[in-house]
Amino acid sequence: MEQSAVLRKPSFAETLRGDTWWIEPLLVLMGLSAFIIYATWAAFQANHYFAISYLSPFYSPVIYTDTSVVGSAPVWHALLGTWPEWWPSFLPASPAFLILVFPGLFRFTCYYYRGAYYKAFAATPPACAVSGIPQKNYQGETFLLIFQNLHRYALYAAIVYLFILAADSIAAYFYQGQLGIGVGSVVLSMNPVLLGAYTLGCHSFRHLIGGRKDCFSCAGAGPLKNGVYQKVSWLNRNHKLFAWMSLFWVGISDAYVRLVSMGIITDLNTWGL
Numbered sequence: 001m002e003q004s005a006v007l008r009k010p011s012f013a014e015t016l017r018g019d020t021w022w023i024e025p026l027l028v029l030m031g032l033s034a035f036i037i038y039a040t041w042a043a044f045q046a047n048h049y050f051a052i053s054y055l056s057p058f059y060s061p062v063i064y065t066d067t068s069v070v071g072s073a074p075v076w077h078a079l080l081g082t083w084p085e086w087w088p089s090f091l092p093a094s095p096a097f098l099i100l101v102f103p104g105l106f107r108f109t110c111y112y113y114r115g116a117y118y119k120a121f122a123a124t125p126p127a128c129a130v131s132g133i134p135q136k137n138y139q140g141e142t143f144l145l146i147f148q149n150l151h152r153y154a155l156y157a158a159i160v161y162l163f164i165l166a167a168d169s170i171a172a173y174f175y176q177g178q179l180g181i182g183v184g185s186v187v188l189s190m191n192p193v194l195l196g197a198y199t200l201g202c203h204s205f206r207h208l209i210g211g212r213k214d215c216f217s218c219a220g221a222g223p224l225k226n227g228v229y230q231k232v233s234w235l236n237r238n239h240k241l242f243a244w245m246s247l248f249w250v251g252i253s254d255a256y257v258r259l260v261s262m263g264i265i266t267d268l269n270t271w272g273l
Helices: 003-007 022-047 101-108 111-122 144-171 183-199 205-210 224-238 239-262
Strands: none
Touching: 022 111, 022 239, 101 111, 101 144, 101 239, 111 239, 144 205, 183 239, 205 224, 224 239
């Protein structure tokens, strides 16, 4: 190979790979963008997030509620009652604004997602083993990388959120004190399952369980802890799968509750509603 070819400055977006490596980053870009747009839109609606006994996961737990809004949660479902007067008038009275920051922080700082949006949105790097786009002035772990260390602490909030969604899924089997089941009950029951698989497969959780040990087999933890560690490790190996499944199922759950509340679709249930 001639020296001029080796030293030639690569053109824009040129890499040394000839395969379609860009497909996965593109799909990630489209998928994350679609969810962010929908979640933002849903949070600003501040209505149609409650139907029958179904509560949208975007609005759970309900801190305050405005019962004058169509499709809002009843007062007994709100932790602190009706909407406060101090709320800024330029923002809709949306309970989603008060809680989405916690699961959002966990997702944003997730080890898988940070790699995904670096590749898809910032192209740093666009994909593993892709060269041709040089990194300039790299200074190590600074700014956003330091902020992302909050992931280990956001984990605790995410675990609490699992219990909240589990309580919502149980409540979805009761309507006015009557035990029953509907399509919405099943839809909402999938949330803590998929989110649990995603959260408990987190690298930080795996580290807490046993990953911090240099020699797990030498630690004398016993078969119980070793068994738990192996199960968490399986979840960790499938972290990417559960990350996407749980992400989109949360969106599907909100859309289902919203459509039922708006009367666009009818929930099939044993209550005859």
